[in-house]
Amino acid sequence: MAAGVDVSLEFSGGAELLFDRVKKHDISLPSQDKSWTLQCLLAWIRDNMLKERPELFMQGQTVRPGILVLVNDADWELLGELDYVIQPNDTITFISTLHGG
Amino acid sequence: MAAGVDVSLEFSGGAELLFDRVKKHDISLPSQDKSWTLQCLLAWIRDNMLKERPELFMQGQTVRPGILVLVNDADWELLGELDYVIQPNDTITFISTLHGG
């Protein structure tokens, strides 16, 4: 059993439009059998926060191409991406890249 | 006897030009008889860091008019100004206001 964990989620670059235009969400992840990895978090977001059109945010088990993920302001690529185990009070940021000019 | 204390000093808006153009200085204040207030810090800066023309930074016992002081990103006016007692690892920022356009 892994304990529940409090995290802050941030959305920018338009990703916030999928979450009621709210850029920052403080959430409590419930306790569960396994550790809270970013992969688990993404599934949890899909099931609990994304009301419609999850394909605009996710593709399969990960974020869709064109979304950058940061953990405490560092690129998740340095931290193991989906396998990173979330620590209490982490801030996870999802940035949709912009293309307009 | 007050213990020594480590602080970060930041200078911007041109104030850094009085400190060898270095914007951030990590310093260790030595132990002394009384607490390390901002007033003590200013005297220490004047005696130890300001090589010439201290009047461009200070006026009497305080900073000269036109310099804003922040403690950990908050205006020192909220914290007692010169009487504020420095805590370990505080960041003290001195901002010279700009007037050009």
Place this chain on the structure above:
Amino acid sequence: DLSSHTKLSNNEIARYSRQLILPEIGVRGQLCLSQRSVLIVGAGGLGCPASIYLAAAGIGRLGVVDYDEVELSNLHRQILHTERRIGIPKSASVIGACQQLNSDVKFVPYHLQLNSENALNLIKHYDVVLDATDNVASRYLLNDACVLAGKPLVSGSALRFQGQLTVYNHKGGPCYRCLFPKPPPPETVTNCSDGGVLGVVPGIIGCLQALEAIKIAAGMDSSFSQRLLLFDGLDGTFRGVSIRKKSLGCLVCGDNPTITKLIDYEQFCGAGANDKDQALHI
């Protein structure tokens, strides 16, 4: 009378279509913009970008104040002037450029030096004022005039590679005097002639002044009341810091103000309201 403009024309809908579809603006915000007026004091490095983006956005009336004429040494940062307009008043030069972009805006050039005699009478005809000046005396003058006239003041400044931005006298936030009751000693003040400035640095700050003025004019919240933005172009860093509330003891905006009309600001600052003949240092 700007308030009579209560419906967008087809031409306006076409011109502003990309900002009309923003829910924060919409038809309501665009009409708000078209009914509001902004006074830009200073047609230099800050005033040029601020003017053109306010004109582009469809502000109803835009006044531009400057006593000076265009010089060659301005052109590295004052991007609305041109080589052919060297020698003509800066206010007319800026408004000429803005007029070509958006002739729907009502433009008013003021070729004069703002002073204690004319400031209040001028400012009272505008909803929002931009401080795009380049010297301390003008900054105190504009501050006091905006407090006395009850207008928000979007203040920008730039020198070398750095810029600063804040909004004074807006929604309970402080005024310039709340932060700086005493003027800096003249020998500590550096202007752009002496200290230099990379042209695009006031460009960035002037754009941010336009953004805050647009937000205020369109009825949105400003992000910089009681908050100061510090920009360092060498390091590529921006930092927003919280500053004090309005000071109850402020001589002009406090509970018992002693400055109830404009004073002599050159005497107060010990320096003239003119970038060109000031002493140098820091």
Place this chain on the structure above:
Amino acid sequence: DLSSHTKLSNNEIARYSRQLILPEIGVRGQLCLSQRSVLIVGAGGLGCPASIYLAAAGIGRLGVVDYDEVELSNLHRQILHTERRIGIPKSASVIGACQQLNSDVKFVPYHLQLNSENALNLIKHYDVVLDATDNVASRYLLNDACVLAGKPLVSGSALRFQGQLTVYNHKGGPCYRCLFPKPPPPETVTNCSDGGVLGVVPGIIGCLQALEAIKIAAGMDSSFSQRLLLFDGLDGTFRGVSIRKKSLGCLVCGDNPTITKLIDYEQFCGAGANDKDQALHI
């Protein structure tokens, strides 16, 4: 030949005096700028401010690429165009405005759509490239072309109230493909026509692109290699975040690249290199 310009004229000293006295620029940096060339791809909301500030600063040669003509709906953000120039090529319109400000710069307008056939041949004549385009296919095309040609790419983008800025392919930092190996699904891509944009937001980002290009051209360090700036104009916040290093497995800039010449980017992205006819969403 720009490299033959090895001494500043009296006219240049007068024009650039305010930036010559900056120790980080000085005569050495100003000569550097005058010997360097910048290519701006896109003469729109980002390209306008970037072009005028690069021209003002005294870049040696400035190329501006755009296939499009000026429209009324551009004028709320594309501040170098004018009402009278509606219908003429944007590249010529931008260069007309820049020429009036600084006729010392060598200007080259390109009224064409950058594509896999012409991109490399064009880019190879420039030292620094600015991505001021408005669609995904052009961004991959420019990225790959800059990697193949070995040029730094100063990339800006803007939508609604937000903007982003970074520098790709510079001093060991990542390229666009290192960050985004796969293009976004076309239905998740929003352009300015569909999502809207407040005009001054690309204004701010375009100015920042000019600043980074000036720093690179003058031989200074860029602040945005391996670092991404996020700007939110509604909140008035800027945030710089660290991004990954160059990826060893990157298909174009990695150790064993498989993309050794330009491909079909419209096919790769499943969408055209044209803001006007794309699908909408996020």
